[in-house]
Amino acid sequence: MDLTCTEEEEDFRARLRAWLGKVLPELPAKPSPDDWPGRRAYDLGWQRRLYEAGYAGLHWPVDAGGRGATPTQHLIFLEETERAGAPYVGANFVGLLHAGPTIAAEGSAGQRARWLPPVLRGDEVWCQGFSEPDAGSDLASLRTRAVRDGDDYVVTGSKIWTSHAEVADWCELLVRTDPQAPKHRGISWLAMPMDAPGVSVRPLRTLAGSTEFAQMFLDEVRIPVANRVGAENDGWRVTMVTLSFERGTAFVGEVVACRRTLGELARTAKANGRWDDPVLRRRLGRLYGEFGALWRLTQWNVSEAQGSGGVPGTGGSVFKLAYSYARQELYEVAAEVLGAASLSLEEEWTLDRLSSLSYTIAAGTSQIQQNIVAERILGLPKGR
Numbered sequence: 001m002d003l004t005c006t007e008e009e010e011d012f013r014a015r016l017r018a019w020l021g022k023v024l025p026e027l028p029a030k031p032s033p034d035d036w037p038g039r040r041a042y043d044l045g046w047q048r049r050l051y052e053a054g055y056a057g058l059h060w061p062v063d064a065g066g067r068g069a070t071p072t073q074h075l076i077f078l079e080e081t082e083r084a085g086a087p088y089v090g091a092n093f094v095g096l097l098h099a100g101p102t103i104a105a106e107g108s109a110g111q112r113a114r115w116l117p118p119v120l121r122g123d124e125v126w127c128q129g130f131s132e133p134d135a136g137s138d139l140a141s142l143r144t145r146a147v148r149d150g151d152d153y154v155v156t157g158s159k160i161w162t163s164h165a166e167v168a169d170w171c172e173l174l175v176r177t178d179p180q181a182p183k184h185r186g187i188s189w190l191a192m193p194m195d196a197p198g199v200s201v202r203p204l205r206t207l208a209g210s211t212e213f214a215q216m217f218l219d220e221v222r223i224p225v226a227n228r229v230g231a232e233n234d235g236w237r238v239t240m241v242t243l244s245f246e247r248g249t250a251f252v253g254e255v256v257a258c259r260r261t262l263g264e265l266a267r268t269a270k271a272n273g274r275w276d277d278p279v280l281r282r283r284l285g286r287l288y289g290e291f292g293a294l295w296r297l298t299q300w301n302v303s304e305a306q307g308s309g310g311v312p313g314t315g316g317s318v319f320k321l322a323y324s325y326a327r328q329e330l331y332e333v334a335a336e337v338l339g340a341a342s343l344s345l346e347e348e349w350t351l352d353r354l355s356s357l358s359y360t361i362a363a364g365t366s367q368i369q370q371n372i373v374a375e376r377i378l379g380l381p382k383g384r
Contacts, residue, residue: 024086060104126169153175
């Protein structure tokens with residue numbers, strides 16, 4: 001891995017920094033956290049600006065509509081946008097970070113032409129229909145059924161923890177197409193239009209009071225067979241591609257954000273007298289080293305993905321496991337630094353701390369990641 005910046009890449013950084021300096025002051029005010037139509041419009045408006053400036057899908061392959069940027073350019077983009085306080089992908093994170101890369105890697109030419117440009121332009125939002133009430137960590141136990149009827153699948157079942165389902169246009173949906181096959185071999189990956197008859201969405205309120213998740217009910221929803229990505233009953237393999245993106249490269253911008261947060265905490269501790277506590281200083285120092293190591297692992301994962309055709313490897317599970325715990329400890333330290341102020345739900349710090357509790361569950365629980373590391377990296381036998 002060689003991520004030393006070339007003259008061309010440093011020029012890329014300078015041009016990006018100049019563009020951010022010009023465009024960010026022109027952005028409208030952020031909408032209320034509860035205004036999901038407003039948040040969708042805000043997030044897609046930012047995506048449109050990125051697209052028009054040539055920064056959308058920067059690291060996507062050129063034949064998928066991206067710029068085929070080097071790993072270093074990709075990381076420069078993440079560093080500079082985060083440091084400048086630019087909007088994150090927001091409501092479109094499934095399309096940009098999960099479904100889009102999966103379709104780019106596994107979809108047909110027609111599917112890539114239909115679904116990828118609207119994601120990059122900021123025209124369409126995707127959600128993820130994977131988990132079910134009885135199939136969370138054991139995802140392969142899913143029961144949502146798809147029965148072939150001519151050129152359609154007729155789908156019945158339910159999904160849960162469906163991010164941004166209330167404002168999504170499409171859903172990357174896992175269904176069981178062969179109930180007689182072993183559970184990992186009878187699954188297919190479908191693209192479902194969210195306005196199809198029979199789809200209903202019920203928002204779920206989180207610990208922080210937000211409703212970015214929903215439960216989704218499917219009552220004989222007809223989905224064209226042409227919307228299947230990959231072969232019938234090959235959906236588990238396609239899903240592993242999706243999850244490799246979710247665990248391997250989708251969190252890279254957040255590492256930069258956490259490193260910035262850590263610096264803010266140190267400055268706050270110096271200002272309010274907490275810096276005199278040697279135990280707190282040691283915790284902050286250890287976290288500084290932890291996130292520094294995570295950034296190096298991020299660089300490795302991004303570089304590996306570039307070398308393997310854009311699909312991250314199992315190193316993503318190592319990253320996800322370590323990052324989940326580091327993020328939780330970061331906001332525990334934040335509560336210690338801020339004191340009583342960290343208890344107010346009006347404070348962004350508090351909401352971030354509550355959100356951090358979900359990271360050992362989201363995108364595969366820590367126990368699942370430990371199994372992946374043990375079996376696929378260390379070569380240990382499967383547990384019984």
